[in-house]
Amino acid sequence: MSKLLTAIFFTLALTVSAAAQSNFWVQIEARNTLSGAQERASEYTRRLDNVAGFYLGNNFYGIVIGPFSQAEASITLDRLLARGAIPSDSFVKSGQFFKQQFWPIGGGTSAAATPPAAEPLGANAAANLPSDPIETPDETPAEARASERLLSLEERQELQKALKWAGYYTVAIDGSFGRGTRASMQAWQIANNQEPTGILTTRQRALLFEQYNGVLDGLDLRLVRDTASGIxxxxxxxxxxxxxxxxxxxxxxxxxxxxxxxxxxxxxxxxEGKMIGLYEVLQILDIVPPDGPRSRTPRGFTIEGIGDGLHTYVSASLVDGEIKGFVLVWPEGDDQRRTRLIEEMEASFERLPGVLDPDIAPPGEDQAIDMVSGLAVRKPQFTRSGFFVTEDGAVVTTTQAVAGCARITLDRDDEAEVVFTDAEIGLAILRPVDPIVPRDVAAFLIDVPRLQDQIAVAGYPFNGALSAPTLTFGQIIDIRGLSGDDRIKRLAILPQPGDSGGPVFDDSGSTIGMLLPRADGSVQILPPEVNFSLDAGQIVATLTAQGFAPTLREKGGPISPVALTRQAADVAVLVSCW
Incomplete structure (x- = not known):
């Protein structure tokens, strides 16, 4: 009998020893709410094996992987960290002090591996754990002030940051609880159905920070160390x-x-020159909407682009010959989460040695003129042509170029506004929002052009793909339109739609008109070479009536095609409708 008891005790000892040896876990997260821990455990279960969750005590819930022997746990930790599958601060932990098991629902780990205190949490046993959220005794205003005085300067500043994130605090983060801070505390208390004392109790501060940090749930913030970029x-x-x-x-x-x-x-x-270039390039990308605040100094810049469903934030700086920063593209309207995320990203941003090698990625088949480093360039609705008519940058174009536009740009970069339109003759006058000094302006011909004279239209037929205008050559066929309108000239020329609004030159380089868009009707379609221009005299009369002073000149001698091309490049301008 004694031999049998000895054998039983020996067997039990071996079992307990084996359980203890296999009671090591890789702890990957800890949460201070049951619901938050269950949500994260569920997310990890979808991509990792052997995920479990235990109450750790002190109102914390641990999410772990296991069980393993201590050696197996260390190997698993290294393997998962190398894959980037778990947070970088994960570690090996003994399960001897684990309490109730909350994940998987109903339990699911090996009984031999579960420590005696770790009782599986059944589907209806959530009441066995501390309530969620955790309540702490409230305080009187005097007690709240006393606990508040124990906060460090950094903790007081963090509290102001949380109030600012919540939309109640708008002044400096200085850790001083003056009138502005008290007013923001009272506003938060009212919004959260608390007594509006203007002094946050310990429990209220905990609730505010739970809101402040809770918006990051599900984003799985991890510290990424990229040695190639040095970030x-x-x-x-x-x-x-x-x-x-x-x-x-x-x-x-x-x-x-x-x-x-x-x-x-x-x-x-x-x-600094390259940094300015980067600043300009970023603003034409699809992912950076054109509206929103911008700020640039000699040592750095920030850009916010808001619109079209996006809210993009860009920050970059120049230090010791290295330009480094980051871009966050986020859904428009999700401001609390976006603001909180940017705080974490900026606080964790660290410069490492080196910059990204320009040759790290060989050119691929997906290269395109409307892409920058694999990112799409923002495109206008359509483009037309125009030309400078005054020394301060006024531009003449066709009314078609400005129809239905939210904004208009000249040569893509310069914002312009419409100051006059005449739908009857199809003429629009634009003025740049910020002053532009053109290299040259159109010089309008005083004399009447002759039939069969050679002419050239300067325009942008390829939606601005070319940086300079293209010349299309033709002839004057009639000094009136088909219905006898002497404000119109009939041309024999084959332009593209993008050429509309461009200047029509004679062989001396004088401007004799503006190319009009084709207006084919549903009944009649004109031959493709039949096109029309608005007469220079009509353009001059309209400009003069609107207070502009156009340049005039008499017929001169012919110039070479090379000289005409140079002149066109100085006078013509790309008009983009966005």
Whole structure:
């Protein structure tokens, strides 16, 4: 009998020893709410094996992987970290002090591996755990002030940041709880159905920070260290993932149900000139809407682009010959989460040695003129042509060029406004929002042109793909329109739609008109070479009536096609409708 008891005790000892040896786990997260921990455990279960969750005590819930022996747990930790599958601060933990198991619902780990205190949490046993959210005793205003005095300067500043994020605090983050801070606290209390004392209790501060940090749930913020670009920063890996290197960018594109989400690391060698160039290039990308605040100094810049469903934030700076920064593209309207995310990204941004090698990514088949480093350039609705008529940059174009436009640009970069239109003759006058000094202006011919004279139209027939205007040559066929209108000249020429609004030159370089769009009706379609221009005299009369002083000149001798091409490049301008 004694031998049998000895054998039983020996067997039990071996079992307990084996359980203890296999009671090591890789802890990947800890949450201070049960609902938040269950949500994160569910997310991890979809992509990792052997995910479990235990109550750790002190109102924390641990999400773990296991069980393993201690050696197996260390190997698993290294393997998962190398894959980037778990947060970088994950670690091996003994399960001997785990309490109730909350994941999987109903339990699911090996009984031998579960410590005696870890009782599986059944589907209806959530009441066994601390309530969610955790309540702490409230305080009187005097007690709240006393607990508030124990806060460090940094903690007081963090509280102001949380109030600012929530939309109640608008002044400096200085850690001083003056009238502005008290008013913001009272506003938050009213919005959250709390007594409006203007002094946050310990419980209220905890609730505010739970709101402040809760918006980051599901984004899976992880510290990404990219040695190729020399940048380390928190990245929301729950919604974006690394795609490719496209100098000067490291691209992290959407991998979740937030299709607008995108993160770019910016990394390149350069000086102030290159930084200004980067600043300009970023603003023509599709992912950076044109509206929103911009700020630039000799050492850095920030850009916010808001519209078309996007809210994009760009920050970059120049330090020791290296331009580094980041871009966050986010859905428009999700301001609380976007603001909080930018705070974390900026706080974690760190410069490492080196910049992105321009040759790290060889050119591929997807290169295109309307792409920059693999990112689409923003395109206008359509483009037409125009030409400078005054020294301060006034432009004449066709009314078709400005119809239905939210904004208008000249040569893509310069904003312009419509100051006059005449639908009857098809003429529009534009003025740049910021002054432009053109290299040359149109000189209008005083004399009447002769039939059969050679003419040339300067325009942008390829939607601005070419940086200079193209000349299309033809002849004057009639000094009146088909119905006898002497404000119109009939031409024999084969232009493209984008040429409309461009200047019509004679062989001396004088401007004799503006090319009009084709107006084929549903009944009659004119031959393709039949086109019309608005007469120079009509343009001059309209400009003069509107207070402009156009340049006039008499007929001169012919100039070479090369000279005419140079003149056209100085006078003609691309008009884009956005």
């Amino acid at each position: 380390q920063m928190e990245v929301p890996t729950g919604v974006v993932g690394f795609i490719e290197y496209q100098p000067p960018f490291v691209r992290f594109d959407a991998n979740s149900d937030i299709p607008q989400a995108q993160v770019l690391f910016i990394s390149q060698a350069g000086d």
